[in-house]
Amino acid sequence: MTRPNATNKEHKMKFDEFIVSKTDTKGKITYCNEIFMKMSGYEECELLGKPHSIIRHPDMPKVVFKLLWDRINAKEEIFAFVKNLSKDGSYYWVFANITASVDIKGNIIGHYSVRIKPNEDAIKLMTSVYAQMIDLEKVGGVEASLIFLTDLLEEKGVSYDELVISLQG
Ligand SMILES: Cc1cc2nc3c(=O)[nH]c(=O)nc-3n(C[C@H](O)[C@H](O)[C@H](O)COP(=O)(O)O)c2cc1C
Numbered sequence: 001m002t003r004p005n006a007t008n009k010e011h012k013m014k015f016d017e018f019i020v021s022k023t024d025t026k027g028k029i030t031y032c033n034e035i036f037m038k039m040s041g042y043e044e045c046e047l048l049g050k051p052h053s054i055i056r057h058p059d060m061p062k063v064v065f066k067l068l069w070d071r072i073n074a075k076e077e078i079f080a081f082v083k084n085l086s087k088d089g090s091y092y093w094v095f096a097n098i099t100a101s102v103d104i105k106g107n108i109i110g111h112y113s114v115r116i117k118p119n120e121d122a123i124k125l126m127t128s129v130y131a132q133m134i135d136l137e138k139v140g141g142v143e144a145s146l147i148f149l150t151d152l153l154e155e156k157g158v159s160y161d162e163l164v165i166s167l168q169g
Contacts, residue, residue, distance in 0.1 A: 006033040009090035013117035041087035061133035063145040081126040122167035
């Protein structure tokens with residue numbers, strides 16, 4: 001699949017909107033709601049069965065997705081500020097919660113994500129934090145951006161969860 005070229009055009013979520021999607025255990029989309037389609041610019045048939053990375057934006061550091069998968073594979077939820085790429089190259093920021101869905105025996109059978117409009121001040125901060133992480137990843141890979149994140153959290157004296165939840169407010 002050819003990826004859209006990222007542009008500087010932004011679409012903002014509305015306060016009363018929720019973007020919802022479900023995936024299989026590998027991250028292939030099995031469900032998306034109307035708002036997901038509206039924001040991403042894709043039709044349902046273009047999304048179902050596709051990897052969720054179809055909307056991955058190049059400004060997102062790899063480490064965020066590593067944390068995401070580590071957490072959900074451990075059946076723990078994660079919150080994250082995510083910049084997504086729409087079909088036309090524009091972008092939209094979300095504040096996402098991602099969880100694993102488990103069966104009665106505790107086996108992971110898929111994943112679920114709900115996103116809301118992110119806090120604007122948080123996006124200003126995360127834009128700069130993610131840009132620094134991407135630069136570090138170019139040289140030192142995910143290990144380098146993980147050290148940067150760990151140092152940042154230590155400096156602020158908070159956990160990752162405390163940071164993102166407090167930023168969303
Ligand atoms: C339920 C669920 C929702 C996800 N939502 C997004 C999303 O909105 N945007 C995104 O870039 N990645 C999302 N991901 C992560 C992608 O699966 C993938 O790890 C990420 O886009 C990085 O792709 P890459 O490793 O191919 O670069 C989601 C994963 C799951 C399981």
